[in-house]
Structures are given as structure tokens and as C-alpha cells.
Amino acid sequence: MLDEQSRNLRVFAWDLYNYGRGIIMRRTTVLLIGCLFLFVLVQAGGGAPKKQEVTIQLTEFAFKPNKITLTKGVPAELKLSNKGSVTHEFMVYAPPKAGMSMEDVEKWAEDQSYFKDLEVTVEGAGIEVVGKGIFEVEIEAGKSAEIKFTPTKAGTFEIGCHLPGHYEAGMKGTLVVK
Numbered sequence: 063m064l065d066e067q068s069r070n071l072r073v074f075a076w077d078l079y080n081y082g083r084g085i086i087m088r089r090t091t092v093l094l095i096g097c098l099f100l101f102v103l104v105q106a107g108g109g110a111p112k113k114q115e116v117t118i119q120l121t122e123f124a125f126k127p128n129k130i131t132l133t134k135g136v137p138a139e140l141k142l143s144n145k146g147s148v149t150h151e152f153m154v155y156a157p158p159k160a161g162m163s164m165e166d167v168e169k170w171a172e173d174q175s176y177f178k179d180l181e182v183t184v185e186g187a188g189i190e191v192v193g194k195g196i197f198e199v200e201i202e203a204g205k206s207a208e209i210k211f212t213p214t215k216a217g218t219f220e221i222g223c224h225l226p227g228h229y230e231a232g233m234k235g236t237l238v239v240k
């Protein structure tokens with residue numbers, strides 16, 4: 063009788079042991095699959111940059127650098143820093159046609175804005191503006207602003223500051239989207 067009981071107990075203990083092992087193995091398998099999944103995610107993310115950041119300084123009367131290149135489809139963050147002593151603005155638009163008057167170029171810059179149909183976020187001095195139809199960002203002397211958007215149109219565009227006299231003084235540059 064005692065033998066029978068202790069045998070049953072041993073069988074029970076063995077079952078319990080196997081049951082436990084099963085749980086541990088299942089857990090290990092889940093953990094391994096989890097790690098593998100994470101690894102695949104990291105690998106996939108490592109191929110293409112998640113965002114592109116460019117810092118542009120605005121001074122009298124230039125953008126530095128005056129040529130920037132962005133990759134289409136990758137979220138972009140342009141940090142605009144006014145290092146000058148007067149307000150400057152940042153506009154991006156299709157290159158104006160030859161022979162346009164200054165007035166025409168200003169209108170063109172607004173109408174042909176790169177940001178026209180894009181969702182754009184502008185952050186600066188504690189203000190955040192989000193939306194479509196933003197075509198210029200004005201930055202006071204010594205202040206900074208950040209423009210976030212995902213470029214969708216490839217091509218060559220002009221960067222310009224159209225505050226009176228600035229563009230004529232050479233405050234322009236080029237944005238290339240590849």
C-alpha cells in the first residue's frame with residue numbers, strides 16, 4: 063500500500079517535472095522568437111535613415127549652407143537658425159523663370175511653394191504650427207525654428223528670403239530632392 067502510494071507520488075512528481083519543463087521550453091521558444099523578431103526589426107530599420115536633419119544658418123544676406131540635398135520620402139527636419147541681426151525668412155519654391163521682376167518672383171515664391179500641399183510642422187520660440195499652406199517661415203534675429211515635413215516631390219528648388227532687399231543682396235540657395 064505504501065509502495066503503491068510512493069510510486070504514484072513518484073509518477074506524479076515526474077509528470078509535474080515534465081509539465082514544468084514544457085512550460086519553460088515554451089517560454090524559451092516564445093522568448094527566442096521575440097528576440098528574432100526584434101532583430102529583424104532592427105535590421106530592417108538599419109537599412110534606411112529614419113529622418114534627415116539639416117541645420118541652416120541665416121545671416122545678412124545668405125543661407126549657410128546655400129545648397130541642401132534631401133531624400134524623397136524620408137522625414138526631414140530643417141533647423142533654421144538666424145545668426146544675423148535682422149529678421150529673415152525661409153521659403154522654398156520652384157526656380158523662378160528668367161526675366162521675372164522682383165515683384166513677380168515674390169508672388170511666384172508664394173504660389174510655387176514646395177510646402178503648398180504638404181503637411182508641415184513649424185516649431186520655434188515655443189510655438190508650433192501644423193498644417194498645409196505654410197509657404198514662409200520668418201525667424202527673428204537670434205531665434206531658431208524647425209520645419210518638419212516629408213519631401214514628396216523630387217527636383218531642384220530655390221530657397222529664398224524675400225524680405226525687402228534680401229533676395230537681391232544674394233539671400234538665396236538651392237534645395238535638391240532626390
Ligand SMILES: [Cu+2]
Pocket residue numbers: 123149150151223224225228233
Ligand atoms: Cu533675409
